[in-house]
Amino acid sequence: MRRAVILTVLGVAACGRSAPPAAAGAEAEVPKVPPQLRRLSNQELSTVTGDLLGHPVDLTAGLMREPRVEGFDDATTLLVTEAKLDDFVATAELVAAEVSTPGCSAEACALDFAAGFAAQAWGRAPTADERERLGAVYRAGAGHAEGLKLLVEAMLLSPHFVYRAELGAPSAGGHVRLTQDETASALSFLLTGGRPDAELRRAAADGLLEIPAQREKQARRLLATERGRLRVRDLLKSWLDVHALEQVNRQAALTYFTYPLRHGLQAELDRYLDDAAFGPVGTMEGLFASQVAFPSKDTAAIYGDDLLDPIGDLTAARMKPDRRRGVLSLGGFLAHHAAHEHSAPVQRGLFIRSRLLCDEIAPPPPGVLNAPPNPNDGSATTRKKYAAHSEKPACAGCHTLMDPIGFGLEAFDATGRFRTTDNGFPVDARGQLKGTDVDGDFVGPHELSLMLSRSGQVRRCFAQALWRGAMGRAVELPKAIQPAADAKIVDLLLDVVTSDGFVRRSGEATP
């Protein structure tokens, strides 16, 4: 999944692990994913609950905070512990308090209600056995209203609500394939963050989702919805790991890096990502190479004189092409990927290397303490203080793969502002990319962005990230998915859902 970096040609110590040998033939295309239950993430729980209530709700702030894995919700880490169950109980009670069956108070009505409710809550109709058991739950209540509440609580505490199933079923040829309902669910959660809508459920009921073209048709429809747009934005944010911008704190918080500014940077980033995916360009190239930002009055302090057009209210404004270009130049990205009191060139470089280029960087040799230089030491630039890495042979092998990337962004401080001096010394923003498919020297994020915008490695890395989102865990991207040079972001998602691997499972766990 990760490209291992071996740089013998460059004469530096080998860095990274060697890639596992690829399995031969078609078997390599079957994702190594066992039958799994994927617990709803906090965001998904909130979305699905809103659908059940018939009006959107945002429950996420009150839900237990949980880890993402490299920016993504991950099926292997989301659990129902005692504390988490309380979240589901509270949600079930919230919904149960609002349901009713106007004009009817018989068990038959409750079970009819349950059938429609299950479609939204479970993504499928209840079986005959489930109807019978739900009837028993209903009858435990004293009267219709109470019975209905209990029935709803049972349905929302049921694993069929708490998890989304990707168990699969044996198919011809001995492979495990997702069922139609499971395929609908996988499509819908990947592209909308919620359970299938009526049309998608119908397609599943008609057995159409076996056919890639039908999956594509549904996917195109879902991606054109508001929810689809938000979901693509979220996937991009997962890849770029920029979910927590409003919480980011910087030394400058006491002066200009205030909450409204961070909020403005987040709003701009969201707007930018929407435009990158759904605007007139829509390509990976555009994501990295676009010259248009969406600043607002709140973020004016970050952009200074870096713009050619006047600042509006999250409206398009061209960035000076010799200063900023693409998503890596946005204040939000640069401020997110920095440290409290400095620009964190090594972290920025490591992030771009490992997450945007999918290169795995080996850990420091044992016994090496990665003690960062003192940020309060004002006797040199940040770059100079970190340059020691490349002087020590034991560190250089890997650090030459990441530090020079971060150094190339040194003209932007910990809040994403352009600067010409650092600690009073002139900034040296010469950077270098090596060991990639777009190697070369560069200065500043605008030049780095142009290089990355042409990189097949970056495109493939993004497709790998989407695949991770689709599978719910880190698994190798099928070879069949080969993003083209002019690939649109939305097309990459279509490649994912139309691939055979999307509906196939190996039946064994990833080691």
Added chain:
Amino acid sequence: MISRRAMLKAGAAAALFPWVRAAQAQTKAPPKLLILMQTSGTQPQSFWPRAGFTASPILAPLFADEALRTRCTAIRGLYNHAGGAGNEHDQGFAGLWTGRAPKGTFTDPWGDGPSIDQMLRVALQPSEPFPTLNTAVLASTSPLFKPHRYSFSYLAARQQVPAQIDPWKLYASVFAPSLGGADAQARLQQKRTVLDFVRADLKALKPKLAPDDRAKLEAHETALRSLETRLERALVKRDGPAECRAPAVPSERIDLLHENNVPMLCGLMFDFLTLALGCGMTRIATFQFGQSGDRWRFNWLGLDENSHDDIFHRDSGADPVAAEKSLKIHQWYGQQVAALGQKLQAFPGSDGSLLDESLLIWGNEMATGPHGMDGIPILMLGSAGGRLQTGRVVDKGPQTHHRLGTSVLRLFGVDAAGFGEQPACGPVAGL
């Protein structure tokens, strides 16, 4: 479980709950465990007790109270050389209590097996409403940047048990569930119908899953049992000390993410943990001071630096300014542990104090701020109900940290020859 249910139906509820039994002059209750986890090592020269088991600068707040001092046990010489993915923070944080080196990559390492709190949950099947309670203060000025460092508790490989950081939620969940007035018994029966429905669904799904995911559903089943036990207990008139009958829920909410609230949040959590352990709501609890490798700035101590980078990393002997700041911070941790110890000591147990029937372990992911892994500071409080000889330093030279796991399992009645990746390492020599 089944027999308990059956007897409950027969109307013998009160006699069935272990906490009720414990309240009835029982002499030897099983011990209670509270694991505290600190990040970024300690300052060794200021940590270990001085000759005659007297105060060191860091332990001074504990040793100033003779009742605590005599109940302390320090374990010296443990090392963690197991390595694994990530760096020493991850190796210690996910390794100390699983006995396993983390797996994954340098930037994405995860615990590779169950941690001791979850091992004990499985081995002891505690009948308290909360088989384990995993808590933390995770307020931080820097956003939680490494999710794999949120919690050291694991159900199984990669399956991290998130720590609850909201004391109000903890009170609500542990002490407040109510089934309403007169028809409470009927309501309990209704809730049981719901839970039975859910359990049947889980049972039907389980065989369809791979082993790892089956473990997830088992945890889910445990959570459902816990919920049911809580509901059952809501029916029983609360017994025991007044604190348990009407726990004082803190009134004013404060920001759980604001770092300057850390001292107040620690105090709230310690009050809560004392009640939860003392009132028989759990016997296995964990608490975490921030996330692994946290960058707390310790404004409340008059400091304002990234403590991880600019204080702990520099605390290697050569930088007296960093050493002084580091000591100040470690003394603050000492005060926190002392405050918690005093709360446990002041709370009545079935035979002596709650502290006497407990084992509180103050652990750390590393030995020193500059990522040293030799001499991990371990301080125990309490005798686990007389099972541990306290008031001494255990120091039999270097020993692998896995032995600590073995010792703790044995203190809790689990017959273990080793721990984690060292199944035959034996217990801590000299303990």
